[in-house]
Amino acid sequence: MRSVFTKRVVCCLSLAGALVLSTICRGEQQVIPVWPGAAPGSETWTQKEETTTLPPLAAGGPLIRNVTQPTLTIFLPDPSLANGTAVIVCPGGGFHFLSWASEGTEVAKWLSAHGIAAFVLKYRLVDTGPTADDFRKAVWALFGPPGSGGRPAGSGGLPESMRKILPLAVADGRQAMKVVRQRASQWGIAPDRIGIMGFSAGGMVTMGVVMEHDADSRPDFAGPLYGAGLAEGSATPPEATPLFILCASDDPIAATGSVATYTKWKAAGAPVELHMYSKGGHGFGMNKQGLPTDHWIERFGDWLEAQGFMKPKH
Numbered sequence: 001m002r003s004v005f006t007k008r009v010v011c012c013l014s015l016a017g018a019l020v021l022s023t024i025c026r027g028e029q030q031v032i033p034v035w036p037g038a039a040p041g042s043e044t045w046t047q048k049e050e051t052t053t054l055p056p057l058a059a060g061g062p063l064i065r066n067v068t069q070p071t072l073t074i075f076l077p078d079p080s081l082a083n084g085t086a087v088i089v090c091p092g093g094g095f096h097f098l099s100w101a102s103e104g105t106e107v108a109k110w111l112s113a114h115g116i117a118a119f120v121l122k123y124r125l126v127d128t129g130p131t132a133d134d135f136r137k138a139v140w141a142l143f144g145p146p147g148s149g150g151r152p153a154g155s156g157g158l159p160e161s162m163r164k165i166l167p168l169a170v171a172d173g174r175q176a177m178k179v180v181r182q183r184a185s186q187w188g189i190a191p192d193r194i195g196i197m198g199f200s201a202g203g204m205v206t207m208g209v210v211m212e213h214d215a216d217s218r219p220d221f222a223g224p225l226y227g228a229g230l231a232e233g234s235a236t237p238p239e240a241t242p243l244f245i246l247c248a249s250d251d252p253i254a255a256t257g258s259v260a261t262y263t264k265w266k267a268a269g270a271p272v273e274l275h276m277y278s279k280g281g282h283g284f285g286m287n288k289q290g291l292p293t294d295h296w297i298e299r300f301g302d303w304l305e306a307q308g309f310m311k312p313k314h
Helices: 002-027 101-113 132-143 160-182 201-211 255-267 292-307
Strands: 031-033 050-052 063-065 071-075 086-090 117-122 194-199 221-225 243-248 272-277
Touching: 071 101, 071 160, 086 101, 086 160, 086 201, 101 117, 117 160, 160 194, 160 201, 194 201, 201 221, 221 292, 243 255, 243 292, 255 272, 272 292
Parallel strands: 086 117, 086 194, 194 221, 221 243, 243 272
Antiparallel strands: 031 071, 050 063, 071 117
16 A cells, blocks of 8 residues: 555656646747758858857847857747737847847847737857857957947948848748748737847848748838848838837947938838937947937837737737
8 A cells, every 4th residue: 555655646746746847838938940940051050059248248148149040939928918919029249149138038028028929039140150269359350349339331331241141141030920920820929910120130130021021921010220221222112011210320330221211111101110319329229228218119119009019909
């Protein structure tokens, strides 16, 4: 009898442990691949993905580099708050890294707390070498050393490494749109309320998807933040995606392009809203600077509300 009792206790404890583990897993953010296999165009890449830091970038928060396998990290809202809207969030980092917290997970947490399903996209990046020193040298070669204020737009155009990676990163953005739309019912999402937003290089990914897509990957709305610039000669696409453009006037990289994109959308009669803060620089994300830019995400929420995307879809 003692043996039978012991076995029952062990069985019950095992079941309880499994239930606890299941609860923990549900509380964690699920990560899913963007592509069903190796991402097209980078099948032979061997660089190792790494999470690191490099102050003062992203205020010293986590940076992800050497991405070869794109993923989506999922932040679903509480079912009692869910409104059926979804946003794919594309962090920035000059295609050399991803500002994972300030332009990714912190944004996603705000969105999910307001009823929006958020998916943080880890898209493919430039190979920045195997060591921390290689990474530092690659980043400072791109942005300039700390305190330099960054490299202004138009200073020689995009480096060759960024020109090569851009189409792959945009392809990841389009595929991410398809994945979320295909699995919308699984996550309680309305397939006609799926948008994409991005910061800096992530804003370029966002605009790449806006400018070139098929029916399955077309965003229902988009938010390029300090990254709205278009290639010279680009025309506003037919049935242009509604845009929320935001930047700081003292941003040496993205201010001019943000205004130019707004002007094109406005001239075409396409839905667009522009916010240009007097101060804020480039790459502020969710970091607090004691400036009006600290509240940019509330303005994005206001815009979503005005577009009808914050109200539950019946």
